[in-house]
Amino acid sequence: METPLTQLSSSHTSGAPGLSTTGRRVLALLTEALMLVLALAAVPVVVLLDTTVLGTHMSEHSLTELLQGMLIGLSALAFGWSAARISSSRGYLALVAGLFGWMFLRENDAVFDMIVHGFWQVPATAVLLTGVGIAWLHRHRVLPAFLAHAETRQSTYVFVGVILLVVFSRLFGTGALWQGVMGDAYHPTFKSAIQEGLELMSYVLIAYGALASYLTDYGTSRQDAH
Numbered sequence: 001m002e003t004p005l006t007q008l009s010s011s012h013t014s015g016a017p018g019l020s021t022t023g024r025r026v027l028a029l030l031t032e033a034l035m036l037v038l039a040l041a042a043v044p045v046v047v048l049l050d051t052t053v054l055g056t057h058m059s060e061h062s063l064t065e066l067l068q069g070m071l072i073g074l075s076a077l078a079f080g081w082s083a084a085r086i087s088s089s090r091g092y093l094a095l096v097a098g099l100f101g102w103m104f105l106r107e108n109d110a111v112f113d114m115i116v117h118g119f120w121q122v123p124a125t126a127v128l129l130t131g132v133g134i135a136w137l138h139r140h141r142v143l144p145a146f147l148a149h150a151e152t153r154q155s156t157y158v159f160v161g162v163i164l165l166v167v168f169s170r171l172f173g174t175g176a177l178w179q180g181v182m183g184d185a186y187h188p189t190f191k192s193a194i195q196e197g198l199e200l201m202s203y204v205l206i207a208y209g210a211l212a213s214y215l216t217d218y219g220t221s222r223q224d225a226h
Contacts, residue, residue: 039204047197051189058192060110064200069107071203075158075210076100082214083134089218091138092145098131100210148219155219157209165202169195 019027046064056062080097083090105112105124112120135142149155171177173195179186213219 036208039208040201043197043201043204046200047193051193057189058196062196064196065107068196068200068203069104071200071207072100072107073104075203075207076104078210078214082218086217086220088141089145089148089220091135091142092149093218094131094134094138095142096131098128098134100206101127101131145218145220149213150219152213152216152219154209154212154216157205158213159209161202161205161207161209164205165199169198169202173198 046067047058050056050058050062050064054063056064058064076097079093079100083093083097086093102124105120105127109118109120112123150159173191175186175188175191178191178194182190
């Protein structure tokens with residue numbers, strides 16, 4: 001199955017002389033791979049800018065944190081907007097939008113801390129409960145919609161990104177691990193750079209998968225077929 005990027009690439013290469021249909025498909029896949037490589041290669045560049053040029057030391061006001069918030073916010077909007085327009089998948093899409101919306105507000109907790117420390121939990125809980133409530137109203141369609149999306153190629157980026165974010169970045173970015181590796185040379189900034197870099201990579205994958213899924217309607221054609 002082609003992703004939106006390969007479809008877009010195919011449309012641009014369809015008139016290329018000397019290329020067969022197979023050749024255009026291969027070129028489209030290589031174009032998509034290149035775009036993903038560039039997006040992921042930008043992650044260490046951003047971390048380098050934060051640690052050596054901007055001198056933010058991976059704080060809550062760093063470029064890395066800013067991009068993390070933007071990417072998960074974009075992902076939440078993609079699922080949320082789709083929940084409004086795709087009635088057959090509304091419960092599932094609203095549930096994911098609520099989760100990503102919660103994550104977006106958590107990433108921007110420093111903004112809400114200017115009101116009251118920990119205030120981010122109020123809007124974040126409201127957003128999450130809204131998603132859960134909509135999912136409950138459409139509970140009979142949540143599982144079919146989830147399975148329809150899970151069977152698409154685009155969903156893999158979202159799922160892998162979430163697993164990297166929730167599990168791997170936490171384990172690989174623990175201070176105890178790097179204290180054992182570096183010994184007396186250990187510095188907390190090193191641990192923060194590793195963890196925040198992995199989180200940014202995860203958000204890149206989630207955002208790519210969310211936008212690609214948005215352009216293909218989250219596999220609703222599969223759901224209708226069943």
